[in-house]
Amino acid sequence: MSKPSNKPSIKAEPLVTATPWQSLKQFTSARIALGRAGNSIPSNELLAFQLDHARAIDAVHKALDVETLCKQLACSPVLLSVTQEPPMVLASKATDRMTYLQRPDLGRQLNQNSWQTLIERRATNNTEYDLAIVVADGLSSIAIQRHALSVIERLVSTLALDKKHRWSLAPVTIVTQGRVAVGDDVGECLKAKITMILIGERPGLSSPDSMGIYISWAPKRGIKDASRNCISNIRPEGLNYNEASRKAFYLLSESIRLRLSGIGLKDRSTNLEDSEVIEAPASSNFLLS
Secondary structure, eight states: OOOOSSSSOOOOOOOOOOTTGGGGGOOOOOOOOBBTTOOOOOTHHHHHHHHHHHHHHHHSSSSOOHHHHHHHHHHOHHHTTOOOOOOOOOSSOOOSSSHHHHHHHHSSSHHHHHHHHHHHHHHTOOOOOOOOEEEETTTTTHHHHHHHHHHHHHHHHHTOOSSSOOOBBBBEEEETTOOOHHHHHHHHHHSSEEEEEEOOOBBBBBBOEEEEEEEESSTTTTTTGEEEEEEESSSSTSSHHHHHHHHHHHHHHHHHHHHOGGGSSSSOOOOOTTTTTOOOOOSTTTTTT
């Protein structure tokens, strides 16, 4: 039996020194108030950073599961209620992921086969489309795989109930290796009044699955980015599906009413009722709102 020690007990120092900002972490997923271990960041924070970095890389390089997405869109009861036409799969001029990353200009245009497919499709159908919905992988296929269908279904449901305008929708198109401007090619070929492209955004270290929406009135190859409206950071932890579809509906309704998009079209959907619209003349000055 061991004898009790007469040495005074030494209280262990905490391994991680907390910061006064610790309480602010509950409000953001940003990497703040990490604390320190000696002169370095704590090991758990370093490992979390490395994991987030790996997830961001995966999001960029993971290929979009086009087959699954097509099935989901084709079987969606909401989409079937407004269009019986199946989704169309297209491709940009970027032939693979490395080309897509190194040549952004190629991702902004449809390849010749896709362009011709849409032209031929348009030649056999005289329907005047109000809206062409385009889905593109962008820089995060994960974002599209997780969020695109939910947002499209909510938006289409709202469009179907619109009492001010009867919306005619083109078949949904899926573009691989696509960037934002590729939606303008689709809209031009289909002669749609508006193009709305849902695209995976550049991954952040805490948001590898953010999806963006860009809206263009009178889409045509070569229009400027100033002609587009953007809704960003769509994901459950950011802008949720209901709010994103509500903003998209507002912008689409105003776009077709005012016949414009971009810097002349302001998002005033915040704090407005769904049916309420503020009258505003078109302006080229983006500082006026």
